[in-house]
Amino acid sequence: MNPTSYLAAEAPNPVLPHPSEIILGLIAFLLLLFVLQKFVSPRFEKLYAERAERIEGGIAKAEASQAEAQRVLQEYKAQLAEARAEAARIRDDARAEGQAIVDEMREQAQTESARIVAQGQAQLAAQKAQIVAELRADLGRMAVDLAGRVVGESLEDEARRRGTVDRFLDELDAVSAPAGK
Structure with a gap:
């Protein structure tokens, strides 16, 4: 016998496990697999489904919130445009009213x-x-006084004096009227 073969027959192979260990390991593995599938896996699936549902609900809620925000933004833009149009109309009305007041005041001032x-x-x-x-009266008095001095007699008679003064003034008006035109 070969001394090396003797040693090989007596010593177990370190790479291959003993058949009883393989059977025991296989039974333990199958038992562990059964426990994981029966208790742990459904619980993980349930938690995963809840988490997925929450995430999908959150996404749906976020999309709904975003749609609501978009709707509110559109309403805001519409209200803003309406407010701007109203402000422009009020401004135009105020200008027209101001112009009417200016025109009215100008017309009143002209009147x-x-x-x-x-x-x-x-x-x-x-x-x-x-x-x-007054000038006619003064001129008449002066004319009568002058005529009285020239004629040498008093022209105190009212009717004569008035006739003389009127005749003198008429002649004066006739002379000055063509020159005035």
């Missing part, structure tokens, strides 16, 4: 100016008439 001018012209005409009357 008042025309009234003041007319009143001033009437007052000037009245003063002119008064001055002409």
Whole structure:
């Protein structure tokens, strides 16, 4: 016998396990596999389904919130556009009203100016008439005094004096009227 073969027959092979260990390991593995499939795997599946449901619910809720936010944004934009249009309309109305007030005030000022001018012209005409009357009276008195001195007799008679003064003034008006035109 070979001394090496003797040693090989007596020593177990370290790479191959003993058949009883293989059977015991296989039974333990199958038992562990049964426990995992019966108790652990359904629990993991349940937790996974709950988590997936929560995530999908969160996504759906987020999409709903985003859709609501988009709707609110559109409403806001529509209200903003409406407010801008209303502000433009109010601004245009205010401009038109302001222009109407300016036109009305201008018309009132022109009317008042025309009234003041007319009143001033009437007052000037009245003063002119008064001055002409005073000048006629003074001129008539002076003319009578001068005529009395020239003629040498007194022209104290009222009717004669008035006739003389009127005739003199008429002649004076006739002479000054063509020159005034």
